[in-house]
Amino acid sequence: MKNMSISRGQAIIMLTLFGVLFCVLNTDYSSMGKMLADTAVTVIILSVMAIPLVILAGKCSGTVPMICSERLGIFGKAADVVFFIYFTCAAGDVLSRYGEFACERYFREAVPVICTAMLGAICIYISHTGAETVCRMSTVLLIMLVLTSAVFVFGGADDIADFDYSTVTAERLSLTDGFGGLFPLGAAGTAVLCILCGGLGKKTRCGLYAGLAAMLTAAVLITGAVWTTLEGYVFSSEYPLTDSVIYASRGATFRNDGLFFSLWTVIAAAVISLLCACAGHSFKCVFNKIRYEGIISGTAAVILAIISIYTEIPVCRMIYAVPVLPVFLVSVIPLILLFAVKGKENR
Amino acid sequence: MAETERNIPDGYNFAEFPVVPDLDENIENIRNILGGSSDLLVNPITICGVRAAVLCFEGMVSGLNTVHMVIRPLTEIRIENCTSEKLFSHIHNNMIISVDSAVSVKYGDIIRRLMSGFAVILVNGIGKAICGGIQGYAMRAVKEPSTEGNIRGAHEGFVEIVRTNMSLIRRRMKTPLLRFDLFAVAQKSNTDVVVCYMADRVPPALVKSIKKKLKNLDLESILGSGYIEPFLDSGSPSVFSGLSITERPDVMCAKLLEGRVGILIEGTPFAIVVPALFTEHFQTLDDYNFRPYYAVFLRYIRYIAFFLAVFFPGIYVAAALFHPEMLNSRLLVNLAAAEEAAPLSLMLEALITLIFYEIIREAGVRLPKSVGGAVSLVGGLIIGDAAVSAGIISNPMLLVCAISVTASFVIPSLDQQVTIFRIAAVIIGGFSGLFGIALLSAVMLANICAAENYGLPVMAPVSPFSSKAMGDVAVRLGFKKLGGRGFTVEQLNGAEISESAEYELENDGGEDHKN
Numbered sequence: 001m002k003n004m005s006i007s008r009g010q011a012i013i014m015l016t017l018f019g020v021l022f023c024v025l026n027t028d029y030s031s032m033g034k035m036l037a038d039t040a041v042t043v044i045i046l047s048v049m050a051i052p053l054v055i056l057a058g059k060c061s062g063t064v065p066m067i068c069s070e071r072l073g074i075f076g077k078a079a080d081v082v083f084f085i086y087f088t089c090a091a092g093d094v095l096s097r098y099g100e101f102a103c104e105r106y107f108r109e110a111v112p113v114i115c116t117a118m119l120g121a122i123c124i125y126i127s128h129t130g131a132e133t134v135c136r137m138s139t140v141l142l143i144m145l146v147l148t149s150a151v152f153v154f155g156g157a158d159d160i161a162d163f164d165y166s167t168v169t170a171e172r173l174s175l176t177d178g179f180g181g182l183f184p185l186g187a188a189g190t191a192v193l194c195i196l197c198g199g200l201g202k203k204t205r206c207g208l209y210a211g212l213a214a215m216l217t218a219a220v221l222i223t224g225a226v227w228t229t230l231e232g233y234v235f236s237s238e239y240p241l242t243d244s245v246i247y248a249s250r251g252a253t254f255r256n257d258g259l260f261f262s263l264w265t266v267i268a269a270a271v272i273s274l275l276c277a278c279a280g281h282s283f284k285c286v287f288n289k290i291r292y293e294g295i296i297s298g299t300a301a302v303i304l305a306i307i308s309i310y311t312e313i314p315v316c317r318m319i320y321a322v323p324v325l326p327v328f329l330v331s332v333i334p335l336i337l338l339f340a341v342k343g344k345e346n347r
Numbered sequence: 348m349a350e351t352e353r354n355i356p357d358g359y360n361f362a363e364f365p366v367v368p369d370l371d372e373n374i375e376n377i378r379n380i381l382g383g384s385s386d387l388l389v390n391p392i393t394i395c396g397v398r399a400a401v402l403c404f405e406g407m408v409s410g411l412n413t414v415h416m417v418i419r420p421l422t423e424i425r426i427e428n429c430t431s432e433k434l435f436s437h438i439h440n441n442m443i444i445s446v447d448s449a450v451s452v453k454y455g456d457i458i459r460r461l462m463s464g465f466a467v468i469l470v471n472g473i474g475k476a477i478c479g480g481i482q483g484y485a486m487r488a489v490k491e492p493s494t495e496g497n498i499r500g501a502h503e504g505f506v507e508i509v510r511t512n513m514s515l516i517r518r519r520m521k522t523p524l525l526r527f528d529l530f531a532v533a534q535k536s537n538t539d540v541v542v543c544y545m546a547d548r549v550p551p552a553l554v555k556s557i558k559k560k561l562k563n564l565d566l567e568s569i570l571g572s573g574y575i576e577p578f579l580d581s582g583s584p585s586v587f588s589g590l591s592i593t594e595r596p597d598v599m600c601a602k603l604l605e606g607r608v609g610i611l612i613e614g615t616p617f618a619i620v621v622p623a624l625f626t627e628h629f630q631t632l633d634d635y636n637f638r639p640y641y642a643v644f645l646r647y648i649r650y651i652a653f654f655l656a657v658f659f660p661g662i663y664v665a666a667a668l669f670h671p672e673m674l675n676s677r678l679l680v681n682l683a684a685a686e687e688a689a690p691l692s693l694m695l696e697a698l699i700t701l702i703f704y705e706i707i708r709e710a711g712v713r714l715p716k717s718v719g720g721a722v723s724l725v726g727g728l729i730i731g732d733a734a735v736s737a738g739i740i741s742n743p744m745l746l747v748c749a750i751s752v753t754a755s756f757v758i759p760s761l762d763q764q765v766t767i768f769r770i771a772a773v774i775i776g777g778f779s780g781l782f783g784i785a786l787l788s789a790v791m792l793a794n795i796c797a798a799e800n801y802g803l804p805v806m807a808p809v810s811p812f813s814s815k816a817m818g819d820v821a822v823r824l825g826f827k828k829l830g831g832r833g834f835t836v837e838q839l840n841g842a843e844i845s846e847s848a849e850y851e852l853e854n855d856g857g858e859d860h861k862n
Contacts, residue, residue, distance in 0.1 A: 139810035
């Protein structure tokens, strides 16, 4: 079993990257106020949901799937299988959506299946190197993100300054809407901490809450940037963030959206690889003797993604976007484990 | 009599055979071990009526020193009632043949010393030999390193003689905490390898683990540092190494002070440093001699050069083939006009140019220096010019490839990796545009991040991030802040050098300790 040695900062950055990827793939920027409100509600829900996980990480060492298989016997193994399915489906969904996005916007000569397969192959390789490698990639990605954001702000400074901010109205916060938008990907990011807590230990709490705050900040900033640069065009744009970076580079000598696209692709590869690595870890908790768990989970995600694209049925999304699943994994299972640990201590 | 004592030592089985008292038998045995090799010189001499002999290898010892330090003092010995014991005792106690003289009782030791440039004195009736180092083999003078040039640093580089290299380090680090452990490795070549470290900076387990690995090397010979690098690297499937190579004693001293272990190898001027970081490829000794603001500027130039070296031709091909809308319209028109006449596709053009460059470079390296210059002239100027004139390769492509190749000269230690990734970027950029280039950069980033050696991630201190180390990565602080901080690589976040080394000691360095 691969141990993990990751820092709190890496965990925070990884959660931020989940937020960035959500903004890249998000197609609905129709109401800035509503989107920001939904995002805020999502982050609050996730913060509450993860309380048992945070307490568990402070009491037990190791990842949640590991503790499950050690303490809960056959039920624990079943829970690990659910973890595997959830992470694989999450990876498959992001893979298929990003593959379609990349094909549509930057690689029209290919078909989405080819783009997905190419990205999937890279993710299989990265997930094989382990979650620790992906977390190490995050620092470099953050540096690149800051640099590209500076390019964006520089290019779109006029639009940002000229935007009529009085048009942004606060929307009524809705708990139901909180489970849409950012929730599926944000929940996947939170669930990833069930694995990363093995390397974070007591730092999980800070990693989670700072990460969620960073995720919210990233989503707010990007939404603001999209709205201020695109204004009315945001309603007709299919991928508003992509169009906003194109729009923001109109004064430059070269169009710089290629720079952003390259960075988003690496971020997507990192996020999908992390999900695959987590799925692989859960798989290994069930089948200890398996050696290439990252490759197995990665291949499963690629197959699911290709099936989703080919059949046009969002197979992965149908499973991983159901709110019950992350609630079960991030709240219920850690809660059961906490009772199991408490029971053992009492005995 | 035991079975082994009746055997005659030969070239395959001699190391543990004891030296016998009979001089003739000893000489015969040594000749037998060496198979009558013609470079063995045996000088019989009779001193005060006792027979003795001086043995050495031709060309390995200094002729003048042999006469002055060994032959003449031996002929001048006057001992009353001389016996073998008295003579041996006199030579051993009263004569200083050399500063590293020693007594050997086994043929294995005698042969090793003979081959290291020692003169061996055998006295009839004594089952021991006196060995004195009077090396005089041809050696290259200490000169400026060929691979690590600098402006304001020392102009001394390592040479092929390991003892000279030890002295180059010792001269710069006059502290008893600098330790050298010398031992011979490899079954056939018996190459001298020196492990050097600062006793107060390096984790003891790391030194032990490295020494254990070196002593257990399953190699017949070591003819270069590349022979032992795979045994010291972590074995993770990464294109990037967790070791670094240096030809400079001053760089080696700096690394030792940071808690690394240096390995000097007889016969090569390239020393190995374990463990190493990726960011070190962008640091040179001149950075610490220049003013900090200029050193920071140069460092960022190197970061940019690395990016250009790897991705520039690939991005050019990708942008021109798949994303022309990203280019400035005037530039696009110029490029289109230049490429219109070229008969080959852009990707093929780039590949031909880069592969042709690799051929010219290889020819320049392998050929004698006098002809090497002509190769660059013919290859670079004449063929390059002709290729453009004939319309086979366009001017912009030649320019892009030339910039990329020139940028790679800025970071010569990453040359192998840059070459492979550059060609890969052209191919993938030619087939899948920026999407492919982005995927390649993800692979490269993951490849660097996955590499670690002895528990030290190669990507540290960037990731895991260590703010303390940023003073010498993101910027270059002045020596008032940098000089006396006693930084060692073990202090970096995420570094588990001691734990990893201890694990490898316990497990024969087999598997990665994290698995």
